[in-house]
Amino acid sequence: MNMLDTTHGIAINGQRLWQSLMDLAKIGATPKGGNARLALTALDGQGRDLVVGWMKDAGLDIRVDQVGNIFGRRAGRNNALPPVMTGSHIDTQPTGGKFDGCYGVMAGLEVMRTLNERGVQTEAPLELIIWTNEEGSRFLPVMMGSGVFTGRFTLDTALDARDSEGKSVRDELKAIGYAGTEPVGGPVGAYFEAHIEQGPVLEAEHKTIGAVTGSLGVRWYDVTVTGMEMHAGPTPMSVRKDALVAACELVQVVIRIANDNLPHGRGTVGVLNVHPSSRNVVPGRVDFTVDLRHIDAETLDAMDQRLRESFAAIAQRHRVGLDLRLAQYNKPTPFAPELVDMVRQSAVRRGLPAMDIVTGAGHDAVHMAMVHPTAMIFVPCKDGVSHNEIEDAQPEHLEAGCNVLLDAMLTRAGTAR
Template identity: 65%
Template sequence: MQVHESQATEAVSRLRVDGERLWNSLMQLAKIGATEKGGVCRLALTELDRIARDQVVSWAKEIGCTVRIDAIGNIFARRAGLRDDLPPVMTGSHIDTQPTGGKFDGNYGVLAGIEVLRTLADANVTTLAPIEVAVWTNEEGSRFVPVMMGSGVFAGAFTLEHALAQQDRDGVSVRDALTAIGYVGENTKPHTVGAYFEAHIEQGPVLEANDKTIGIVQGALGQRWYDVTVHGMEAHAGPTPMELRRDALLVAADLIHAVNRIALDHAPHGRGTVGWVDVHPNSRNVIPGRVKLTVDLRAADDTTLTAMDSALRDACTVASEKAGIAVDVEPVVYFAPQPFATELVAAVKHGAEMLGLSSMDVISGAGHDAVYLARVAPAAMIFVPCKDGISHNEIEDARADHLEAGCNVLLHAMLRAAQVVQTAPVSEGSNV
């Protein structure tokens, strides 16, 4: 039954998700691959991933969505619009986890999308554009590289054949793993997306530290990763005088300090991390002859990221010349800084203000599927706090009211983009 436009607008503005239903869905999904410490281990394209995918697909079909799977295993659950030929307004994330992952990373974004679909179905709302929820394949990159594989293929960051050929540590390819779990879909050209929103826990401490409920994500930091190798010379720790040593670890230690200094010099969004170090021969009484280390630099704009790259190379040159030993720098990853679409960021901000939720502008320090989607469609993200900023950890936690609040912002941002054209009287006890 169609109602007057002003009545429809008022009814839609009062629309709210069912926070308890959202929480229960998250807890049900978290049982699939649950760990003793309260986390989740559900690696991409394993049997546990299949079970979780089947559960999400079942929930989508229960509310009348059509479900399509593409050739890299991405899942698209679609709720038809009045103009179903229009590009869909999409939301989504991933349900694969780290080996010691939590209940909310990625999973929240997918199930917040399912909750939006349930809410629209309950309220009999018709949108002009269709709405889709995407489950992206292998976002974490724990079993297969590259990370953000499914969204990367969708956005053309790398080819389908390249992704399908990747192998895990046991030599199992993505192609074979998809076949084994029954999620090889259609090899068709990715469809056009009208707008993409992604809800996510922050995975950092900023919102909690500022006592804000909603993070209005302006964009994602650009990233440059490097493999650095310091070439010294092994020698006996006793007979070799200090001034005659060619200690690779000593030079590496200077470079680790340099990486930290480079990030601090490019505040507030500069990041610098040495996350992995390999010392050879790694013997108690041998001066290290070779050290390999990884460097991860991040910044909010390419000018800053380029300056940080230059500073790292200068530091390696200075360290090499000072010690008289070679330092090799090999770039291995580059993600350009990705600003999000102004109009979609504004829709997120409008939703937070309309709902009376505290908010602040933030930058995403981590990579997300939205970063790739932003290459092919207008995109934005919604962050909610996570306890102590901890993620990629079994003790990852988030408050139910914060998750509900973020989902409500997602609901109204998507409705703003998809345009409500029809609603129906809502029965007593609904979420309007």
């Protein structure tokens, strides 16, 4: 029995997938081996033209919607069924890599090519999507195309967005020829997105496939601790109100709350500023941020509650002022269990080392999961590095993830050979 050929009897062409990724990466290539193809620039237009050409070569029926999302449809036996979709984005960070986003689109294309070669007809139609402006490096909001598609914000919000030079999404879509006429949105049977992990877990655990069970909820806070600024020499320890000493204990609480809610708890203090910031002055004020995450909404609420109680108690003990402000809250977004299970099962049948994982980073799939059945497939990336020109991934991992995508899509769409 060939382990690569046990599900639906077919496997994708890993060499062709890799070649397409490398060909796309020539557009906007950077000296250090990365990509600079910012959303709706001329280079993004060239990238879109190249991939749309490949999609047409694969017999896909192309539509472009009013926010510039590109859909390539492969008809099924029953075209009244909602399509089983896959995709991602091909815009990049200013110093981005070759795989973030592009892998999801190229994997979807490779699935289509493989089905064509094998003459596979699916019950439900399939669609390959290229979402507009996922990165948000040039225009905000981020994950723009999927945001409008899922009703997170309006079409006008997206089209009116302007870059730092004052150019609008509306005008730049026209400039590159992707101001489509199709209304944004429509029926979705399922949405799968393959992506590099952008984290270190799969590599550390020696797993090839991550079955993503959902997206972590996030609570962001801004915190100010107010003590009293005093000279470090003449001021004895007992009379001090040292804002930094109190803040250090608060930082440790953040970490403890995360560690008490493993494996999916996260706690980070990424910014911490000390005032007046002088070597021989006891800090009078410290401003810092808190980032708390968890996959379960109730747990994240409990983490929030514990944070507030612990912070208040510590501030009181240190006789310092405390101001804790919630800056942002994004709910956890679970993915569709039946689709996640299709990913798991494919990995098992193909003998691929796999594990459940969550996504801490944002993806178009997170928008989709809020309204449609959604799952993601993660593959390892080198050292967990992404949003960086040195972003790298192994061809055999990309191939494996694409095979899992193939299996999951066929399972969901139904095959009729």
